[in-house]
Amino acid sequence: MSDDVRNAKTETTETLRRQYEELAELAGSLAHEIKNPLSVIHMNIDLLSEELGDIEAPARQRAINKVDIVRQQCERMENLLRDFLRFARLREIDLTPGSLNHQIDRVLRAYEAQAEQQNVDVEMYLDADLPAIMLNSDTLQAALMNLVKNALEAMQHGGQLVVRTYSTRGGVALELIDNGPGMEDSTVIHMFEPFYSTKSGGSGLGLPTARKIIEAHGGGITVQSEPGRGTRFVLAFPVPRRLGGGG
Structure with missing residues (x-):
């Protein structure tokens, strides 16, 4: 060129x-x-x-x-x-070293009563040796709350939500897996588009905002879903070299 x-x-x-x-x-x-x-x-x-x-x-x-x-x-x-x-x-945000485990734990505690009321069993497998990442607590928790809220809404009559953190090559990951009704491919393809929603009265901005927040952290989000088998979100975040040993 x-x-x-x-x-x-x-x-x-x-x-x-x-x-x-x-x-x-x-x-x-x-x-x-x-x-x-x-x-x-x-x-x-x-x-x-x-x-x-x-x-x-x-x-x-x-x-x-x-x-x-x-x-x-x-x-x-x-x-x-x-x-x-x-x-x-949401454009640039201020990031400071912090624990992803701490962020997701706080969010799950906020939804503890709702999960219990809906008979949703929350299983947590948080890596105790997880390295620290650069994060903004307020915005990251807003993104995580949206994802947990969606998972609980998908299991109105009970179910299981598995939450797992683990190290990856050059970063860390968070998995949110529910055994709700799952989604068709047509929904998965469009779910991160602004104003797309399958909920009555939904704004269609919750998931796009969550993705924007995660990307502002230098991370990414993927989703896998199948009707009748539930949904799996994976959030990946980089770990700066200078923070490699934090927890």
Whole structure:
């Protein structure tokens, strides 16, 4: 490849990158501007609902039902905007040495009551000698919570979630394996695409945001699933040489 062609490709890539960043910033600003009037609408809908409750009229219940529909849609839009803003704003994050075991343990403790209520048996096999990785605790836990939450939602009537950490060549890995209903290939192919969701009322931004967070840590995420046999997520993270002996 000639230098001219190489330079032209580099310039094109840089131009596209700038355009993407400008578009992402614009979309984030637009979402923020929509969020403010939507909050006002939601607040006034709540006030209107209280006032309707004090009115004695045959049509009162029909009016309340319509108000409830508007409130539900406001809440759905607020949740969508919240997830979108989180997705759009995630770029570079500050990383410090930390334990992947500690992060997943905290997340599992947060969902302990829900797992027990749903009769989901959580089996943990965390490597005690796992090296430290560079991580951002808040964002990484948000990604892990999304994955654990999805696994539990897939096992509403009980099941098993196996969580395992282990060392790999040049890094560490975390496996989340559930024996829920699994997914078709068509779902697996699209599940990390923004706004793709098979859940009623879902924003479709949970898994794309989780992947973005993991990639911001220099890692990657893969998924294997089969209908009737469950789903397996594997998260891989690099271990910097200078941290090779940490735990």
